[in-house]
Amino acid sequence: MKIKYIITAVICLLFLSSWDSREKMVIDIAGEWSVQLDSTDSGQKNGWQNMSFKQLMKLPGTTDDAGLGVPNKLKPSLEKLQMSHLTRKNSYLGAAWYTREITVPNNWKGKEFILKLERVIWKTNVWIDGNELPSEQNSLIAPHYFDLTKYITAGKTHRITIRVDNRKLFDISVDNMAHSYTNETQIIWNGIIGRMEIEAFDAVRIANLQVKPEISTGSAKVKVTLNNSSKNTKGILSITAVNKKTKISVAALQKEIQIKTGESVVEVDYNMGKDIKLWSEFSPELYELKAELKAGKNQSNSSVDFGMRSFSRKGSVLTNNNEPVFLRGTLECDIFPLTGHPPMDKEGWRKVFGTARNWGLNHLRFHSWCPPQAAFEVADEMGFYLQVELPVWSLKIGQDQKTTDFLYAEAQRMINEYGNHPSFCMWSMGNELQGDMTVLTKLMNSLRAKDDRHLYTTTSFTFEKGHGDWPEPEDDFFITQWTKKGWVRGQGVFNSESPTFNKDYVASVEGMTVPLVTHEIGQYAVYPKIDEISKYTGVLEPINFKSVKEDLERKGLISKAADYTKASGKLAVILYKEEIERALKTAGISGFQLLDLHDFPGQGTALVGLLDAFWDSKGLISAEEFRQFSAPVVPLLRFAKATYTNDESFTASLDISNYSDAVLKDQEIEWSINDGNTVVASGNTKSAVSIGYNHKILDINESLQKITKAAKLTVTVNLKGTNYKNQWNIWVYPQKQTLDYGKVVYTRSLDEAYKFLKAGKKVLLNPDWKKIKGIEGKFVPVFWSPVHFPKQAGTMGVLCNPSHKALADFPTDMNTDWQWWDLNVNSTTLITDGVEGGSPIVEMVDNFANNRKLASLFEGSVGTGKLVIASFDLATDLDKRPVAKQMLISILKYMNSESFNPEAIKNPDVLKSVLTEQKEKGKEDAKSIY
Structure with a gap:
């Protein structure tokens, strides 16, 4: 037996040695090209296929890189055109x-030649020495390939001409x-990016190589597509796999095969041996599968990376x-x-995946597009689960057969190019698709029949009537x-339900038979970070940021810009935390997809990220703090x-979400309650924490009697x-x-307030918030973008000075936190643009499409009188509303102190327009933005 193993090892080493000694025959055609724009489509008629041009540019690259095209003439302004997205310089x-x-x-x-253009928008045609190749290519997500065999000759120099048309081909x-x-987000660039090369092949070659891991049998099903431009022949196909980390190779397999003229397929079962290393987020073990074909004088080799993994489902998990x-x-x-x-090199994608991993994520969804090869390679290496989508976001699915045919073709190209990657785990037909859903089902089923290495879904959510809720x-x-049973994201509940931390979405997912992933949770707008403008040194100009x-x-508000960003951003942080924790608490939910961890600078400048568009932190929360609630193991408190x-x-009660790779045996768990200076209460226990969701690890029940002042x-x-920890x-x-x-005189009437002020009184004016003009008070900030959804009540949270003496007995940070919920939802935000003098105690950050001066607590002196205006409810059911009562107590203490010396309001009559009574309006519904 030992002799047999030695012989097998020697054969394998010889095979690997011969493989490594042969290099692919490739011409890299990147470099300097001459270029001519053809806006009138007159190029072919005028013989441009036979010409060179005066303008030079580098490929890979785009006309934007080269400064070609129509220069931007937009000037900063808060108009929709400027605020829709970043602006192309050319x-x-x-x-x-x-x-x-x-x-x-x-x-x-004697070779055959294939031209590869890795990524293009949208259509390409190719000429060699003025002779047009009969085919054209039109993929948005896969390389464009052209067979040059009949057009170029070894030892000769040829002119290659490529016409790229980036106009829309399909709906x-x-x-x-x-x-x-x-x-x-990206731009409709013209050019070619990624690899540009011509590769030489023998007449008999391996055209495609697909590997399907079978962990249950310890084997890999290998599908080899062959291309033979000569007569029928025989050949020897050799296959081996090498672990990329350990460099240990699996025993080689050799098979004699018959090779027909044209395209043919050979399938073999390849035994991966006993010591198989499985691919996962915790152990991203990769193998390189190498195939070599020898058929007479013809030789061909091909290699692909793959992972031994089975991404599947068990019921709804x-x-x-x-x-x-659990997908984070x-x-x-x-x-x-x-x-x-997108970056076409691995380095660019390491920034993306490395940052995502640092912030506790294990999953990325590619919304209505498919990334290039380099992205999959990095995701494979780092252990990321990817959801990839066809390049479509349509409301008219099935209406145009040409578009449907294009999607089928793109899907096949995605299988051919990217199907082997273990990171390619999930496949959606597109984003929020509407139309004939049976067309999508037919497409999805055809793909699953061809390639069952991935899990499939018809669409990433839909608003199509009769669909989307199951x-x-x-x-x-x-x-x-x-x-059909309720919301599974906080957008629908955080503003309408008082804050509670013992809720989940179990009732909404009851009876669900497949895993559920929550769609685009978050979308909480953060005020633009103005100092980000200097980072835009490339082809896009931040006219939207400059407009703000x-x-x-x-x-005269520029000095407040940084505080606007910080205050709105801190509010977004607490909402993202609760979004994530509610998803984690729900048995029957298998993951969440944030929109977004980083900014989305399009669709009305949707700055919904805690990171900017460059994947850099905005300083709102550290990655370490974010990982407290977004990690393989998360302590979850229900109260x-x-x-x-x-x-x-x-x-x-404490639950623990454990989606790590190990049971936490006899784990010691500590808890404490701290007032910032001292530990008020603490305790500990030991418990085994199983993989999955762990309910009721411990209970906490602590009296709060020792807290004698607001804290x-x-x-x-x-x-x-x-x-x-959490x-x-x-x-x-x-x-x-x-x-x-x-x-202090308390009144709800402005006319009464004027009389008291004229008499030199201290006046707390607390008008009925339901009847005054202003903006609907909300706890949650602007959803997505105030430009994209302009009809929503649009504020972005509290901004205050916590050390202001009016807030001395009302503990708060400078931003909204959960204790502000009652005050915010029971209020109308005042628009104080016209008020000269006075000063806000509690401001509300306005959305960046308006930038008004807003307040819910404002002070000023009028004549010899002194005034505080509170536009939140300080009158109703105070015994049942401890937050409102505490705010009133704090305000009154301040107003009765010597510190109450507000700045004069120079035009007090303007308060009549600020506090104009109007017909009582209803609350905005969470779905009304659509």
Whole structure:
């Protein structure tokens, strides 16, 4: 037996040695090309296929890189055109011709030649020495290939001319919003990016190589597509696999095969041996499968990377290698502001995936596009689960047969080019598709029949009537923001329901038979970070950011810009945290897809990220803090509310989400409650934490009687000896407090306030918030973008100075936190642009499409009188609303103190227009934005 193993090893080594000694025969045609734009489509008629041009540019590259096209003439302004997205410095839509000479090596005699252009928008035609090749290519997501065999000759120099037309060929999206063809995120560039090469082959060659891992049998099914341009022949096919980390190779397989003329397919079962290393997020073990074909004088070799993994489902739970998986994901919408197109090298993608991993994610969804080869390679190496989509976001699926045919062709190209990658786990037919859903089901089923290495879904959510709230019958998994039983994302509940941290979406997913992934959760707008403007050194100009900056400068508000970003961003952080934790708490949910961890600079400048469009932090929360609630293991506390009085107890139970690769045996768990200076209460326990969701690890029940003044407390849970911990804020107010108005006169009438002020009184004006003019008070900020959804009530959270003495007895940070919910939703935000003098105590950050001066608590003196205006409800059911009562107590203490010396309001009559009464309006519904 030993002799047999030695012989096998020697054969394998000889095979590998022979493989490594042969290099592919490739001409790299990257470099300097001459270029001519053809906006009138007159190039072919005028013989441009036989010409070179005066203008030079580098390929790979784009006309934007070269500064060609129509220069931008837009000036900053808060208009929709300027605010829709980043602006191309130079735009071009139409045909462009690229040409250069190439010399074919002498030793390529008798070879066949394939031209590869890795990525193009949208259509290419090729001429050699003025002779047009009969085919044209039109893929948005796969390389364009041309057979040059009949057109070039070894040892000769030829002129190669490529015509690229970036105009829309098929109706794949409304308003060009699909991210494969858009100016919203990437741009509709003209040019060629990625690899540009001509490869020489023998007449008999391996044209494609596909590997399907079978972990249950310890084998890989290998499908080899052969191309034979000569007569029928015989050949020897050799296959081996090498672990890319250990360099240990699996025993080679050799098979004698018959090779027909034309295209043929050979399938073999390849035994991976006993010591198989499985691919996962925790152990991204990769193999390189190498195939060599010898058929007489013809030789061909090909290699692909693959992973031994089985990404599947067990009922409503996603699994990888039979272990449960929870997807912690965000979207990648082809957002690369310096180039306007995706990186074609691995380094560019290491920034994306490395940052995502640092922020606790294990999953990326490619919204309505498919990334290039380099992205899959990095995801393979780092252990990321990818959801890839066809390049479509259409409301008219099935209406145009040519578009449907294009999608079928693109899907086959995706299988051929990217199907082997273990990171390619999930496949959606597109984003929010509408139309004939049976067309999508037929397409999906045809792909699954061809390639079952991935899980499939009909669409990433849909608004199509009768669909979208429950899976389609053939779906492997389901992506949605709501089911027929209720919401599964916070957008629908955070503003309408008082804060509670013991809720989940179990009722909404009851009866779900496939894994559910929550669709585009978040979308909480953050105010533009003005100092980001200097980062835009590439082909795109941030006219949208500059428009906001100029508007702030004109209004004298530029000094507040950084605070606007910080305050709105901190609010977004607390909402993203609760979004993620509710998803984690729900049995029957297998993951979330954020929109977004990083900014989306299109569709109305949707700055919904905690990172900017460059994947850099905005400084709102650290990656380490974010990982407290987005990690393989997350402590999750269930408790009823955010605010308490000190005659109550804080009652909570601890769950732990464990989607790591190991049971935490006999894990010590510590908890504490801290007021910022001292530990108020603490405890610990030991427990085994199984893989999956662990309910009721421990209970906490602590009296709050020892809290004698208003305080913010932090509850922390720590898994000792690990990096896993989490924390939550609660607020406690003394229950036995009396309202002491002292010398303050309280009124709800402006006319009455004027009389008291004229008499030199201290006046707290608290008008009925339901009846005054202004903006609907909301806890949540602008959804997505105030430009894209302009009808929504549009504020972006509280901005205050926590050390202002009016807030001395109302513990707060400078931004909204959960204790502000009652005050914010029971208020009308005042527009104070016309008020001269006075000053806000509590501002509301306006959306960046308006940049108004807003306040919900404002102070000023009028004559000899002193005034505070509160536009939130300080009158109703104060015994049942401890937050409102505490705010009133704090305001009154301030107004009765010597510190109450507000700046004069120079035009007090303007308050009549600020506080104009109007007909009571209803609350905005969460779905009304659509």
